[in-house]
Amino acid sequence: MAxxxxxxxxxxxxxxxxxxxxRYPDAHCALDHEGAFQLLSATILSAQCTDKRVNIVTPALFARYPDPLALSAAKLEDVEDVIRTTGFFRAKSKSLVGMATALVERHGGEVPREMDALTSLPGVGRKTANVVLGNAFGIDEGVVVDTHVSRVSQRLALTKHEDPVKIEKDLVKLFPREQWTMLSHLFIEHGRQVCIARTPRCGECVLVDLCPSARV
DNA sequence: ATCCCGAGGG
DNA sequence: CCCTCTGGAT
Structure with a gap:
């Protein structure tokens, strides 16, 4: 079969x-939050964890530590108890408290709007910074490349790389800047519903004829 | 056994 | 480049 x-x-x-x-007209950030500080916190928790699981613990986290000053003064063990079920809880607790401390000490308790300042915060890499810039501040600085975006991009042959930074470089060349933030939501939603990691549902994919990996 | 909106350290 | 950190869902 040709x-x-x-x-x-x-x-x-x-x-x-x-x-x-x-296909996904209502695609949006799936991490529940109000404002940049909450989104930054939720995104730190999202590493190797489902957004659903993050959304279960963040209400208690945000209630107990409503602002950077409160979180900066938190005991690591207390934060760990709240976020434990999201995994990597010791590292994430250090990142959260360290991030909050850095906000208080270096940024007047505000979340900075620059990529360099964000990625200088403890526990904040390019992926997390892109989430905050795009969704809290409306700045299309780059494309959020998480596990879903990575997988979907590879299957669609929009990139041949596995390194998230290289994948992002390919994606920003393929799509206009004003699409970057929404593109991540679209790929993530598609990755969760259809282009699933283990068993992709190519039979119900609107991109089958555009995808070299499609198996129907 | 594999995957989930990663980041830091060696 | 590699490894480690961690729990929950499927």
Whole structure:
């Protein structure tokens, strides 16, 4: 069975975006939050953890530590008890308290809006910084590349890389800046519902004819 | 056994 | 580049 040769990524990208927008018109940040500080905290917790699980623990976290000053003064053990079920709880607790302390000491208790300042915070890498910039501040600084975005991009052959930074470089060249933040939500939603890691549901995928990995 | 909106350290 | 950190869901 001859597989139809697909167009290069550059030619498929606009159609991929259009179909996903139509398929997931309500795509949005799945981490419950109010404001940059809460989103920053929730995103630190999201490492190797489902957003659903993060949303279970954050209400208690935000109630107990409503602002950077309160979180900076928290005892690590108390934070660990609240966030334990999200995994990596010792490292995440240190990151949260360290992040809050850095906000108080270096940024007047506010979340900075610059990539360099954000990634200088404890426990904050490029992925987390992109989440905050895009969703709390409305700045399309880059594309959030999490496990879903990585997998979907590879299956669609929009990148040949596995390194998230290299994947992001490929994606920002394929899609216009004003689409970057929403693109992440679209890929994440598609990755969760259809382009699932173990058993992708290619039979119900709106991108089958644009995907070299499709198995129907 | 594998995966989930990663980051830091060696 | 590699490894480690961690619990819950499937």
């Amino acid at each position: 597989r139809k040769k697909l167009a290069p990524a550059r030619a498929r990208a606009p159609e991929i975006h259009a179909r996903l927008v139509k």
